[in-house]
Amino acid sequence: MKQRIQHLLQLYAANQASREEVEELFVWLKEQEGDDALKKFIFDTADKEVNNTTLHQSDWDRIWQSVETATRAHAPAKIVRPFWPSHGLRITAAALVLVMAGCAWFYFSRPNTTSAPVVSAVTSKKDIAPGGNKALLTLGDGTTIVLDTVQTGLLALQGQTRIIKQNTAQLIYNSGSTSEQKAGEVLYNTVTTPHGGQFQLVLPDGTKVWLNAGSSLCFPATFATRERRVQLTGEAYFEVAHNAQKPFKVNVNNKEEVTVLGTHFNVNAYENEKAILTTLLQGSVKVEGQREEKEQSVILKPGQQTALSQTSQLSHPIPVQTDGVIAWKNGYFRFKETGIRELMRQVERWYNVEVEYKTDHTDQYYTGVVSRSQNISALLQTLELTGTVHFQIDNQGADGKKGKIIVLP
Template identity: 40%
Template sequence: MISEALLHIITLHLNDEPLTATQEHALQEWADTSFYNEEALKLLNDKEFLRNAIQQREDTALAREENWQKLLQQIKRQPAHSTFRPVLLWRQHWKAIAAFLVLAAGALWIWHANSLQQQRAHTNRTTSQHISPGTNGALLKLANGTLLVLDTMKNGIVAEQKDVQVMLRNGRLAYAATGPSSGVPAYNSVITPKGRQFSLVLPDGTLVWLNAASSIRYPTVFTGKERKVEVTGQVYFEVAPRAGIPFLVNANNRAMIEVLGTHFDVNAYENENNIAATLLQGKVRIRYLATGNHASVVLTPGQQALLQQALNSMHLPITVINHADTAKVIAWKRGIFNFEGAGLYDMMHELERWYDIEVIYEGAIPDIQFFGKMSKSVQLTDLLEGLKVSDIHFRIEGRKLIVMP
């Protein structure tokens, strides 16, 4: 449901009226909520699309119910060469019109995407084998070593442990204390295999999202003067603030990230050259865990720290990127592949983890950069069709994707 305040902002935007900084932030935040909102906003900037969308609405039952005929006739009476900018009309009916246009933009984008997918289905494919994209799911390892497959579990209590109940709420794991803490805390782990991603709420209220092939280990109750977790792979945090009790993230036993209350992403896959910590809100301190390496940095929002994963990282410095592309970094959390400026090797790492495949190169890795975004819900064969324009050739054998010269 879109709020009236947001609909009003969209109306101002449609009329090319200036927005305040707060309004611009709210509009961008809405667009960033999902890939479909982002694409809908792009369509809303297209005046020809707006005219066509309203005309299409004339044939719908919803149009009859809301008496859009008068509106459509006013638009049709405009001279063909006139600019579509119905300021007075928007001010009279801004709520209904803006709501419709947002829905129409999203619907037409989805229709367009489905049409492209159907067209591809009739073309010659790289292979007849379909490899489906990843989905929501994970393994939960309890303190006693029991492994629970969360993919198929329904909402409700999934386990009871010392002092806590573990629950699923709308596909997200959460904890509820059943009494005061009684000594040494138990530890749980959430593990996402390849082809899975998942989210959970830690016992302190911190929100966590795990990308494919990632893990987090944490206590079922946070006690003492710090909150400490261990992660591998790629994990996004929205840390619940607790005065005087810092939040610590051990990233792949290579780096320690100290948090006081913030939103950040850490990428600590073992097959990547660097551990990357990217800050969106707040402040974090990052340091090496290698003995003898005392390098550390404090990040401010928009910065990214790169720490080399080399075992001999005794004296390696930490590289800081001041204007990191934060939207690209967390695109995975929004269900999007963002390949802006990515090389083939980096792209294939993402595909390996999301589609649970192995990529093999026959010959040298082509030196190619890619640009653009794509929904992570597409079939692998559909994605590969889009790469043919770059003169990249593939074949699939089982779950192996072979890149051919």
């Protein structure tokens, strides 16, 4: 049976399935009862390549949108709720459900209890739009430029480096072939994204950087010394241009330093998270931390992550699913047994909202994928489908926030 479902999914993803094969796949997906292990296999296969056919998120959106449409055409929509064990808990799985204008899939980990009927407090009348391409550029002389409102084209000169806004989401530093400057003439620039903002930039050496919401990157307008050094707060994904003569170094919150020659990696260093997470996707990096005047360092291989705790303890490398780490860069929230409070911290940053808790539940963990381009109500309604949490949206937010999200039991 497993091989048959694999085959049907491959055909569907490649648009080669016959009508009968599509119906067979949909019938299996809509069944209330079934092989729990096989259902878990389908969830786990969402990002895997099988027989040279990759099931991308768009394929799953298409499959489940069709399932939902077919279900509505014949009977009232219902949530498929199979159970299987995970780490001593029971997991409730909600079938991918069409929410608002987009699709999402989730399952939920918790002790084996019976949940109350879902009564949503989230309505489209009280809604908050997602974040977008927003950032502030601070030049070496203190001049500031709001990048999301300024026209595209040449913005400024910093020494011999031209700063160009390429499009609505990208800033390019073009140092040309005569970029070398004398020591002492280097001008430092900073790009800062607010909560509810993100931006891309290309540094003078060709390194590409994606800044997540609530982040900042400080860097020289020209890399004139023997090393390329930048300072990061918040979260960023780097694709570093290779230069064996000039190592690229990232100072993270003045607590950690990442050294590379040319590689792809992500650093999550928000102050309200438990640790600074450095994840390598390609190449090799050395991560160094300071603890009680004693240096610590680890070498990461692709697919590995290290954590620097709040007590400045640097962990040994562990394997991770990198798709989940850089989901934000690709336009998604991707959770894997993520606690409700950690999940809502991501929501706070991307939607620029504050969160208030009126529940003491700490045993709620979610796994799933939701597009970051949807209004906040779509994400909250998807979470409410688990029947374990409810939300209220208050459009009146304090301190420049777009609103408040109240988490209810």
